[in-house]
Amino acid sequence: MLTLPGQFEFLSDDFMMEGHAFLERETAALRTRDAARPFTISERFSDAPPHLKFPGDVATWQIAFDGTTLSVERGFNPDADVTIEGDYQAAVMAQQFVGAASPTDSAVAGREVQQVFGKDCIRLKGQFEGDALNAMFAHMHDHMARRTVENPDLAHRAARQGLSGKIREMEEQGYTILENAISPALADAVRATTLKALTAHNAVSLQWMLYHGREIEILAQNPLLMTLIDASLGRGAVIASLSAIRRGPGPGFIPLHTDYAHVPEPYPEFALTGVGVWALEDWRAESGPTWLVPGSHKMRRPPRPGESTNAGVPIEMPKGSVVFFTHGVWHWQGDRTEPGERVTMHMHFNRGILRSLEPKKIDPQMLHRNAPRLGEMLGEDDWFDKMSGIGRDHVRFAHMQQLHGFTAKQKAAIMAEAG
Ligand SMILES: [Fe+2]
Known part of the structure; x- marks a missing residue:
């Protein structure tokens, strides 16, 4: 099933x-x-x-x-x-x-x-x-x-989307970049909506961005990013938070860290969490992009207090691209040395067995105007949080169990292919 x-x-x-x-x-x-x-x-x-x-x-x-x-x-x-x-x-x-x-x-x-x-x-x-x-x-x-699901064959889907090599790179480096995954027009629309929300709240960063516009619902379901998320976190991965951040010139304000808050060492070999950051303008080193330390996830630990590294690389990519980093890879926010503002959307997903940061708000109208993909990332397709007085949700349990099995098999096939 x-x-x-x-x-x-x-x-x-x-x-x-x-x-x-x-x-x-x-x-x-x-x-x-x-x-x-x-x-x-x-x-x-x-x-x-x-x-x-x-x-x-x-x-x-x-x-x-x-x-x-x-x-x-x-x-x-x-x-x-x-x-x-x-x-x-x-x-x-x-x-x-x-x-x-x-x-x-x-x-x-x-x-x-x-x-x-x-x-x-x-x-x-x-x-x-x-x-x-x-x-x-x-x-x-x-x-x-509103009833059509994504192609559950991860290997076939990734191949048709040209992402098989990107998935292997993600496992090797802890991250990969998808250039031009959305149109410049959608990037502009998301940026305008994001800035409007940030301005309305007089905030530098804001959560629950899924609930701020149709264009963000579309962005959240971008099938290329979702394929990386499926490959890294398994099917049924849930939104941990969808956040917006705006920043002007000056030093970065997010120091070197991993996204594995409260996860004991050593980090597990499978990924728990992953973040896709959308570039809504062209990202250059001068823009103050995210910096990532390739392969640092293999240490399976966070940086120690006071520890630094020279091995970070700035993520440079055109507007409409997304960098997805996972597996507890080390990263920080770079300094911005050019004028203007960087506005970003951070799509943080967790493996479906974990709790989220944002409480989920299920809006029936939102589900009705989207494919089941959106419900899946809001935890609608698994059995967690659904036990009732009259029993467990065995249908959803069996469904997700089978989807996990197929996905794991096809991920192994992707990893076994020659680069
Ligand atoms: Fe982070």
Whole structure:
């Protein structure tokens, strides 16, 4: 059981059944309004994960409605009114965006998918006749989006995202950098929202940033960063804190440390916690970036009082990039010698078995406007904090146990590959 009841892998048999049931209901509703028009649509995506067992790893389906009867089957119909083709992993990312009825949100989704997978990763041809069909398919997209999980095959996913080498680097150095993981436009939007929140609170730093805007919800689910988090902390990793920090010129105010507060020595061989810091402007040594000490996690201890190091390197990366550091690697905030402000978003995640720093606030509307990924990082998918008077949540226990097993197996496969 890799998915919880009511959640689906993109284009799996269960996904198709859910889509079929949705369309049966909606086309029946159209008929009662005398608005039912015939339509056909078909999709085909290459390089699907092998465990879904599609012929040639190509995921397909075709939907036809003649005004009365609906059919939903496997196979690709190139002559359908609307055809959508492309890369499976890109389509998983696109399918997880909720908001298809909003032109603004759809544009953001399209832009961010292209940022990760390239301009032609998904190709759409044709269009439906009439607003009723467009509205129905936008509604269907969102219905499925809030039920579509990430590809659980870590090795396949990382390979399709170009991250296999980054995961090995993360294990070797204690950190890795993903350049241009979001568009400059999203970086600008997150920076504006972050500054607005910091200014409103007259604060240098602020927690609970997830609750400050849609663009931060989208940032929190960035699939590239999530793949590093899954690889380091396992599935079901939870938000420890999403914090914003602003700083102007001057010396850094966060000294050399690890993020393993109150963790006894020696640190465990598996990672407990990891932080992704998003650059919302270009980071140069002069900007006062995070400095990291490559490989320092292998000491499996924090720096001693008064201990210093010459082995740190400044993290330089363009706006829209993220550095992810984990495993108790040593780091500090650098001095800023250039004018202006550095505004950062710190996405601190913990292995799912640990407590968080921020108490979790479950907002049903927020869950409703996002894919299950967001619930997973808020602890919705595991059995912790869910025991009730009538028993344990064995469904979530079994789900997460199986997801951990698959993830660990595929992580081992990534690590065993030649660099
Ligand atoms: Fe830190």
